[in-house]
Amino acid sequence: MALRVPFDIQLQVIEHCRAQLPNQACGLLLFDEQGVARAVECTPNAGAWPYGFQIPPESMYQAFTAARAKGLRVQSVYHCHAVSVAVPTGRDLDRPVPPGYLYLIVSLLDPNAPELRGFLLEGSRAREVNLETGEPLQVTA
Numbered sequence: 001m002a003l004r005v006p007f008d009i010q011l012q013v014i015e016h017c018r019a020q021l022p023n024q025a026c027g028l029l030l031f032d033e034q035g036v037a038r039a040v041e042c043t044p045n046a047g048a049w050p051y052g053f054q055i056p057p058e059s060m061y062q063a064f065t066a067a068r069a070k071g072l073r074v075q076s077v078y079h080c081h082a083v084s085v086a087v088p089t090g091r092d093l094d095r096p097v098p099p100g101y102l103y104l105i106v107s108l109l110d111p112n113a114p115e116l117r118g119f120l121l122e123g124s125r126a127r128e129v130n131l132e133t134g135e136p137l138q139v140t141a
Contacts, residue, residue: 001035002134003075003102005118010131012040014114017080017106020045026053028060029076029102030067035134038072045079052091053079076118078104085109086117088126097121102129 005013009029017025023045030039043059055077067074077097081089086107097103100120107115119126120136128137 001100003031003035003037003118003129004134005029005037005076005102005104005131007132009037009040010116013078013104014106014116016040016042017078017108018111018114020080021108021111022050022082023048024050024053024080024082025106026055026077026079028055028063028074029078029104030063030070030072031075032072035075037076039066039070041066041074050082075100076102076104078106080106080108082108086115088119088121093121093124093126095121104131 016027026045027043028041029037030041032038041063043055046054046056063074084107086105088105103119103121105117118129118131120129129135130137
């Protein structure tokens with residue numbers, strides 16, 4: 001199923017990332033049965049550092065509980081690159097992201113002109129997707 005992220009949800013993700021500068025922000029998106037993101041679950045970055053992120057287990061639990069209560073499901077993780085482009089790094093590709101999850105990266109190289117991109121991680125490769133349609137764009141890494 002193609003996962004879509006409406007513009008208002010994209011803006012919420014970007015604003016959360018901006019608010020956490022100079023550190024990386026992270027969180028999860030909750031989707032409905034049609035594959036449309038309906039809510040953002042902002043989570044703390046357990047490391048609170050600019051070059052990595054870790055969502056605490058209790059935050060994961062709270063997000064899954066909130067999703068279930070709203071009739072939604074967690075199916076995306078996001079974070080920002082405070083000092084680099086919105087492309088998955090080697091560290092990103094090594095993360096244990098469940099198959100089918102949308103992996104969002106916000107670049108804040110220029111906080112006034114953020115870039116948000118979405119990827120499906122498939123082993124050591126990342127397939128970029130159009131956030132409005134959920135359709136694949138190209139293999140980027």
